[in-house]
Amino acid sequence: MTKQQLFEQIQKKRSFLCVGLDSSLNKIPKHLLKYENPILEFNKQIIDATKDLCVAYKPNTAFYECYGKKGWETLTETWKYIPKDIFSIADAKRGDIGNTSAMYAETFFNQQSSDMSFDSVTVAPYMGSDSVTPFLSFENKWVILLALTSNAGHADFQLKEIGGERLFEKVLKTSQQWATDEQMMYVVGATRGAAFADVRKLVPNHFLLVPGVGAQGGDLHEVCKYGLNSQCGLLINSSRGIIYAGNGEDFAEKAREEALKLQREMEQILVSAKLTTDKQDKH
Numbered sequence: 382m383t384k385q386q387l388f389e390q391i392q393k394k395r396s397f398l399c400v401g402l403d404s405s406l407n408k409i410p411k412h413l414l415k416y417e418n419p420i421l422e423f424n425k426q427i428i429d430a431t432k433d434l435c436v437a438y439k440p441n442t443a444f445y446e447c448y449g450k451k452g453w454e455t456l457t458e459t460w461k462y463i464p465k466d467i468f469s470i471a472d473a474k475r476g477d478i479g480n481t482s483a484m485y486a487e488t489f490f491n492q493q494s495s496d497m498s499f500d501s502v503t504v505a506p507y508m509g510s511d512s513v514t515p516f517l518s519f520e521n522k523w524v525i526l527l528a529l530t531s532n533a534g535h536a537d538f539q540l541k542e543i544g545g546e547r548l549f550e551k552v553l554k555t556s557q558q559w560a561t562d563e564q565m566m567y568v569v570g571a572t573r574g575a576a577f578a579d580v581r582k583l584v585p586n587h588f589l590l591v592p593g594v595g596a597q598g599g600d601l602h603e604v605c606k607y608g609l610n611s612q613c614g615l616l617i618n619s620s621r622g623i624i625y626a627g628n629g630e631d632f633a634e635k636a637r638e639e640a641l642k643l644q645r646e647m648e649q650i651l652v653s654a655k656l657t658t659d660k661q662d663k664h
Contacts (some may be wrong), residue, residue: 410630532572
């Protein structure tokens with residue numbers, strides 16, 4: 382999916398919502414345990430209930446890897462179930478020496494070898510350019526680089542100054558030598574608030590994947606105040622706040638209700654910013 386195609390989906394759906402599929406056997410509704418693959422059934426129902434309200438899905442691969450072979454099968458089948466006009470993100474946070482990164486890229490991008498071909502993968506930049514460029518060798522695939530995260534320990538390294546620049550700013554500057562805004566995005570946590578203004582000074586045109594809205598307390602309107610650009614430029618992720626909104630047999634309906642709340646907020650933001658002109662109300 383190209384940057385323009387992603388923006389067109391945002392305009393069409395009047396939404397820049399990404400639904401995180403952090404699906405765990407310990408948290409899904411108990412009635413699903415009767416299925417042969419409870420997590421896959423959970424994911425399918427969540428996708429069916431929200432696919433007209435979001436423009437991206439983001440399975441966190443740790444929630445699948447922990448179940449071994451069965452988990453990888455679930456991740457593969459989940460990727461296959463995501464509609465192909467919806468942006469897919471393998472939230473794997475990989476980053477290793479070049480040869481190893483090349484194998485990770487094959488894992489998430491090469492359907493012939495792994496049976497999966499996500500649109501994008503999250504990558505840690507700490508080991509430098511040669512750990513990232515193998516992912517960029519795949520045509521029409523995206524790298525989403527960790528820049529300024531939402532976890533409590535982010536300040537241990539990301540805010541440290543090096544030669545008058547904070548580390549996350551150095552990451553943003555240096556990484557732009559590796560790829561353009563047509564192939565690279567950045568993770569910036571919603572809980573960082575006004576820091577989005579600093580981020581946008583350095584990467585005005587890139588898409589930002591923004592976790593932390595909902596359960597982690599990030600404010601959608603503050604993020605948009607500082608982070609929105611002329612092509613929206615934001616993918617706002619909500620995981621627990623949507624997928625675990627209910628734990629009964631109506632869990633998918635409850636998930637849709639929460640997704641719809643966010644979509645309607647996003648619609649107002651897009652209309653106010655004059656980023657969508659379609660006045661049809663589908664909901």
